[in-house]
Amino acid sequence: MKIRVERQDGLFHFVGKDNNGTEIHMDAAEKIGGTDKGVRPMQMLLYGIAGCSGIDVVSILNKQKQTLDDIAIDIEAEREEGKIPSLFTKINVHYTLKGNLDENKVKRALELTFTKYCSVSKIIEKTAEITYSYSIEN
Numbered sequence: 001m002k003i004r005v006e007r008q009d010g011l012f013h014f015v016g017k018d019n020n021g022t023e024i025h026m027d028a029a030e031k032i033g034g035t036d037k038g039v040r041p042m043q044m045l046l047y048g049i050a051g052c053s054g055i056d057v058v059s060i061l062n063k064q065k066q067t068l069d070d071i072a073i074d075i076e077a078e079r080e081e082g083k084i085p086s087l088f089t090k091i092n093v094h095y096t097l098k099g100n101l102d103e104n105k106v107k108r109a110l111e112l113t114f115t116k117y118c119s120v121s122k123i124i125e126k127t128a129e130i131t132y133s134y135s136i137e138n
Contacts, residue, residue, distance in 0.1 A: 013037045042088070046075045048120040049093060049130075056117045057095065060109035069099040077128075088128035093121075095134040106134060 005016040005026075012028035013035055025038030039047065050073040061068045078090040097106060110132055114121055121130055 008037070010035045010037070042079070045088070045120070045124060046077055046091070049091065049118070049124065050075055052120040053093060053113045053118045053132075054095075056113040057097075057109050060112055060117075061101070061105065064102075064105045064109070066102060066105055067100045068097060071098070072096040088124065091124065091128050091130045093130065093132045095132070096137065097134060098137045100138065101136050103136060106136060110134060 001018075003016050003018050005014050007013065008015050008025075010027075011033045012026075014026045015038075016024045016026065024044075026041055026044065027036060027038040028034030029040065030036060054071060054073050058068060058071065072095070074094045074096070076092050076094075077088050079086045079088050095110065114130065114132060124130065
């Protein structure tokens with residue numbers, strides 16, 4: 001795995017590119033001179049949890065022969081106040097799943113994701129309490 005991040009226009013606007021040419025934009029908050037041309041680095045961690053766990057859940061449900069029509073992942077997170085660095089303290093990941101799904105299999109998929117498979121959450125759980133919830137829509 002290899003990436004390169006280069007500063008663009010402005011003080012804090014960066015573009016990252018992986019070896020496949022996929023780009024991401026990062027920037028700082030306006031209050032410290034950012035220009036809102038990208039996501040904040042701490043938000044990138046939350047996107048990482050959503051993407052990593054989402055891939056796991058879809059994969060596990062497919063292996064369980066579940067019919068997953070759609071999935072959306074919402075994350076709410078809290079950070080330490082008045083500290084530098086300001087680490088995450090609490091993160092809740094909520095999954096909205098659509099399809100003809102066995103609730104026990106959904107529960108098992110989420111459990112496996114957070115106890116065994118999602119590398120991003122396993123790193124972040126060392127400093128933050130990560131919880132998850134779900135809803136199933138037919």
